[in-house]
Amino acid sequence: MEIRLETIEIPVDDDKVCGTVLAPAAKLPGVLFVHGWGGSQERDLARAREAAGLGCVCLTFDLRGHERHARQWETVSRDENLRDLLAAYDWLVREPNVDPAAIAVAGVSYGGYLASILTTLRPVRWLALRAPALYRDEGWELAKRQLHEVTDLPAYRRERIAAHDNRALRACAEFRGDALIVESEFDETVPHQVIENYVAAFTKTRSLTSRVLAGADHGLSSDDCMKAYRRVLVQWLTEMVVGAREGAAQAKLDQRGPGDPPRSDQRREGGAIIE
Amino acid sequence: MEIRLETIEIPVDDDKVCGTVLAPAAKLPGVLFVHGWGGSQERDLARAREAAGLGCVCLTFDLRGHERHARQWETVSRDENLRDLLAAYDWLVREPNVDPAAIAVAGVSYGGYLASILTTLRPVRWLALRAPALYRDEGWELAKRQLHEVTDLPAYRRERIAAHDNRALRACAEFRGDALIVESEFDETVPHQVIENYVAAFTKTRSLTSRVLAGADHGLSSDDCMKAYRRVLVQWLTEMVVGAREGAAQAKLDQRGPGDPPRSDQRREGGAIIE
Numbered sequence: 020m021e022i023r024l025e026t027i028e029i030p031v032d033d034d035k036v037c038g039t040v041l042a043p044a045a046k047l048p049g050v051l052f053v054h055g056w057g058g059s060q061e062r063d064l065a066r067a068r069e070a071a072g073l074g075c076v077c078l079t080f081d082l083r084g085h086e087r088h089a090r091q092w093e094t095v096s097r098d099e100n101l102r103d104l105l106a107a108y109d110w111l112v113r114e115p116n117v118d119p120a121a122i123a124v125a126g127v128s129y130g131g132y133l134a135s136i137l138t139t140l141r142p143v144r145w146l147a148l149r150a151p152a153l154y155r156d157e158g159w160e161l162a163k164r165q166l167h168e169v170t171d172l173p174a175y176r177r178e179r180i181a182a183h184d185n186r187a188l189r190a191c192a193e194f195r196g197d198a199l200i201v202e203s204e205f206d207e208t209v210p211h212q213v214i215e216n217y218v219a220a221f222t223k224t225r226s227l228t229s230r231v232l233a234g235a236d237h238g239l240s241s242d243d244c245m246k247a248y249r250r251v252l253v254q255w256l257t258e259m260v261v262g263a264r265e266g267a268a269q270a271k272l273d274q275r276g277p278g279d280p281p282r283s284d285q286r287r288e289g290g291a292i293i294e
Numbered sequence: 295m296e297i298r299l300e301t302i303e304i305p306v307d308d309d310k311v312c313g314t315v316l317a318p319a320a321k322l323p324g325v326l327f328v329h330g331w332g333g334s335q336e337r338d339l340a341r342a343r344e345a346a347g348l349g350c351v352c353l354t355f356d357l358r359g360h361e362r363h364a365r366q367w368e369t370v371s372r373d374e375n376l377r378d379l380l381a382a383y384d385w386l387v388r389e390p391n392v393d394p395a396a397i398a399v400a401g402v403s404y405g406g407y408l409a410s411i412l413t414t415l416r417p418v419r420w421l422a423l424r425a426p427a428l429y430r431d432e433g434w435e436l437a438k439r440q441l442h443e444v445t446d447l448p449a450y451r452r453e454r455i456a457a458h459d460n461r462a463l464r465a466c467a468e469f470r471g472d473a474l475i476v477e478s479e480f481d482e483t484v485p486h487q488v489i490e491n492y493v494a495a496f497t498k499t500r501s502l503t504s505r506v507l508a509g510a511d512h513g514l515s516s517d518d519c520m521k522a523y524r525r526v527l528v529q530w531l532t533e534m535v536v537g538a539r540e541g542a543a544q545a546k547l548d549q550r551g552p553g554d555p556p557r558s559d560q561r562r563e564g565g566a567i568i569e
Binding site: 022027029030031032034036037038039040041042043045047060064067068069070071072073074075076077078079080081082083086087088099102103105106107110114116261262264265268269272 | 297302304305306307309311312313314315316317318320322335339342343344345346347348349350351352353354355356357358361362363374377378380381382385389391536537539540543544547
């Protein structure tokens with residue numbers, strides 16, 4: 020995250036006063052939202068609104084198989100939806116005012132599974148997963164819907180899976196950015212073991228934040244749970260985005276070398292009255 | 295604060311997925327810091343670093359009579375320092391990436407006094423005053439230092455002053471933006487009555503936030519008090535800046551008309567498995 024530090028002279032009367040500018044670069048962080056299976060971008064807009072409040076460029080989108088492409092519901096594959104995600108990511112980083120080195124991806128359930136895999140294909144600095152789903156690697160080309168028929172997903176999701184045995188978990192094991200993982204306390208679709216598998220996979224992250232939404236089901240069907248998730252996500256994004264800008268600013272100030280700020284808003288000067 | 299809301303189509307394979315961009319305008323809020331008498335911009339840099347973290351363009355500067363212009367310490371007048379402040383303000387709003395409609399000014403003591411008067415001469419949306427000093431209007435052209443000799447400031451600062459009887463208080467009475475006023479619990483230079491006079495003057499503000507720094511002296515000579523002030527200032531700036539962006543984003547979303555977001559991250563579709 021670029022920060023500009025510049026010492027300037029401001030003309031006043033026939034004199035000049037000395038000033039210092041500390042400014043974020045014109046480019047903004049980007050936040051990409053990935054909805055879950057059966058969801059839509061509509062659900063992400065309230066989250067996007069708050070992320071935009073933090074000064075981020077936000078992109079939500081509808082995976083194929085949903086909304087306008089609902090006819091593909093039965094046939095769309097993980098591979099196609101991953102290409103949707105890649106297309107959305109590439110669109111976002113091509114935005115002129117987006118900083119490609121400061122991209123966050125927030126995925127829900129199936130969207131979290133795809134977001135994890137995305138980190139092996141594109142640079143992702145911040146990864147937020149809510150109730151990320153897990154699927155066997157087999158049948159990658161199959162229709163996503165078929166996976167629920169030809170494989171025993173509920174059983175698979177009760178297993179302890181080593182990171183190297185699953186594509187999404189392998190991605191998490193290689194992820195070196197900051198990760199947030201949010202679990203629903205009463206999730207019957209993505210049971211606790213799946214979350215445990217993801218958390219265990221995150222071994223190289225710069226930071227890991229894991230939270231449980233008390234009383235929540237998988238889909239966050241209550242408004243309170245929805246708000247609770249939004250709070251967790253936005254708090255984490257604030258820490259990441261604001262923290263990154265502050266860190267960059269501090270680094271610039273440190274480069275200025277000595278002159279560590281005096282400790283008080285005043286100082287005595289030969290007994291001069293001070294205020 | 296401008297926010298861009300745009301519905302887009304993202305090409306993927308020989309298809310298109312539908313997306314929504316929610317992005318802050320390229321222009322950023324500006325924060326101008328004004329130090330107190332006997333202070334310097336150096337003290338404001340730590341605050342500027344955090345404001346930059348919020349995505350603001352920050353400007354600190356040294357009033358004449360200080361630092362490089364210390365030789366003018368005995369002769370510089372309020373009028374000249376006010377022109378310094380005007381010059382710094384005009385420099386900041388001329389920055390191409392600064393939003394002139396989103397300027398915050400944070401002044402300490404004498405700098406708070408000047409910042410109050412600035413609001414009658416330039417558009418200020420957010421005004422933060424820490425232990426703002428108060429002076430009689432008389433002798434405007436006198437050297438600032440002389441005011442302490444020819445007028446009984448300590449007595450004046452124990453008086454209840456009506457807003458219309460003082461230039462800085464009149465400015466506050468006309469101020470329609472958001473105001474923060476921070477008092478030091480044990481301030482012998484700017485006693486509580488002065489803060490009371492300022493608070494009483496703020497009758498037309500959009501919002502007023504008043505805080506007391508427990509155990510603090512006028513100059514915040516302890517690190518803890520310095521940090522406490524920084525926390526108060528940054529929390530307030532966060533509420534103002536992030537809140538303004540969110541409000542603008544919400545307004546855009548509302549303009550989209552109906553289609554209030556479904557309440558859950560999932561929905562049932564003909565008993566389809568949902569995740």
